[in-house]
Amino acid sequence: MPDITWEDPYCAEGNSCFRIGTDAEGNAYIALNGQEDHYLTDTLEALRTLITDIKAGKADHLLA
Template sequence: MTGITWEDPYCGEGNNCFRIGTDADGNAYIAVAGQEERHLTDSRDALRALIREIKAGKADHLL
């Protein structure tokens, strides 16, 4: 994964671990830890919006 800087994995209680990454072109990435080659890509702004919504509890029904 050249060009992507991955953060440390985030692991919920008993759930899969996810990693968030960014690159120099302003893209953001999210992947299951250990499967970074199968990532989703979007803008950093879209990733920020996703994280804000998750923190606000708007994805709790998916868990």
Template sequence: MAEIHWEDPFCGEGNNCFRIGTDAEGNAYIAVAGQEDRPLVDSTDALRALIREIKAGKADHLL
């Protein structure tokens, strides 16, 4: 696996913390803080699109 450069954990209310990371090959990673050995992986463009959709409220029904 490529070397992942993780951002500091982002924690919402309670104990819901996750981390976002990238590697030199253009991949983006999302993992639950403390479980970085099991990330979801996709392109940075896909991660960017996901974050935009969440900010636009398109995932509110999941909460």
């Protein structure tokens, strides 16, 4: 498992909490809070775009 530095959990009303992490290689990680051993990884820019789109309401169906 890579050495991941996790940020504080982000929790929205009625949704599961998730966490964002990064490593020294410049990769980004996203996982449900409490399940950090099962994560998705991609570039930091790709995950930033995903989260920005979700917050803008472009991907609400992914959160259901």
